[in-house]
Amino acid sequence: MHLERAHHHTWRKIKSALASGIAFASALLVIAPMGLVFFYLVVNGASSVNWDFFTKLPAPVGAVGGGMANAIVGSLELLALAGAIGIPIGVLGGVYLAEYGSARLNSVLRFLADVLNGVPSITWGVVVYGLVVLRFKGFSAYAGGLALGLIMIPLILRTTEEIILLVPNGYREAALALGVSRWKTIVHIVLKTASKGIITGILLALARVGGETAPLLFTAFGNHFWNHSLSQPIAALPLQVFTYAISPYDDWHRQAWAGALVRI
């Protein structure tokens, strides 16, 4: 009896150790690719990341040095444009879904937003190409910003809605019971309570579109020089990395590695 129990005890320990081991190995497998990517970027790109990279324009093929300053600034400008479109529409739409609207209309809107979230990003580039670039006869920062902004809208909409729905109803009732209007309750109580989550959602959406290349191909187009007007083509970091990476030149490849490293 006693021996039998001891035997069970050892077997249980083995099972437990086995399960922990498998879980640990799985975790390693998840992290490993990320580590590899980072390692590769550092090995190939670190040598080209220097002060010049952040301050200089791209150098012609064969010339030494040069940087991606225009692409870094361009990316920031595009994100600002995209945010100006995506943040207000996404947040207000999320407020509508969570606080107003009928159950049936909301389920339709929610479904559409989820479908839009699944649309490949290059499709947005093509749509904006058709709607804006062709009509105004030229690639521009506006078009690029619009394409990225359109991608942001359904992303921010859904996260905002979900965060707002997490705000306990007791807070809404407490404010309404003080005679505060519905709108003020939403702005001052609900949105304030949910603000951290909403901001996280916005940052994630910005990070997501900040890494997009495809929608910019037909819209912002890219530019090897400083952009002086938002109605002109503009460079963006991921786009620059893409053009450099598919080029046949070794020094451009090095710059592409550096650009990818900076993006992280």
Next chain:
Amino acid sequence: MTTPERGVMERVEQPTETPSNGEPAPALTFQAKNVSIWYGEKRAIDNVTLDVASKAVTAIIGPSGCGKSTFLRALNRMHELTPKTRMEGTVLLHGEDLYSGTVDPAIVRRRVGMIFQKSNPFPTMTIGENVIVGLRLNGVRNQKFLNERLEKSLRMAALWDEVKDDLHKPGTSLSGGQQQRLCIARALAVEPEVILMDEPCSALDPIATAKIEELIYELKARYTIVTVTHNMQQAGRISDYTAFFYLGRLIEFGPTTKIFTNPTEKQTEDYITGRFG
């Protein structure tokens, strides 16, 4: 809602209906007439007529699901926040119809404050901000006025001495009982005429409960209070009038001493003596 003629008829009839059997009739804050409320198809309140006396505590008791919270929420139109509600009948506040088309629910709620079962100070605000939030969001900017009202409300809620040095701390840093008194201070700050309480002590320990009950007794001097409670002893301790609800109907209503010692209805007696519910 009733048809307009019926509403007017009832209001005209009202004074003659008040019993005048020698005793002076108490001043009335609410007069609910033939109130029925539906949630979708479900009838939560069935033809309730009830008068609430001014500057007194009226307790609503009854088993879970009997409609007591729904009736309470109909007194400041909070039940309308639940989708698909429908109401018939009239509720008068000092003779004014709360449900006439021109009345803004926000104004009703400014006059009729509410305390909830679960204390709910706003987590993004300090203790001080929580108290004056109702005034601030209704457009009051005068800092001196706000500070005076802050202290006055906290004193009335018997919380001032405990928090006067911590007004900048988050409202949620207080204990459960203190949070509930903070919510009472928040409701008092907008100077309502009536305070509705929806089981204000059900989440509190006996000591915190005793403090709230004491507070209710003090507030009665200035305010009309309607409270819903599950706790019969509490209803007996704090209330002047008691209404017993069962399955959406008002079974019996009268002075608390009478309801508890000599109820007219068998159902009331069974509930109070613990035979069901």
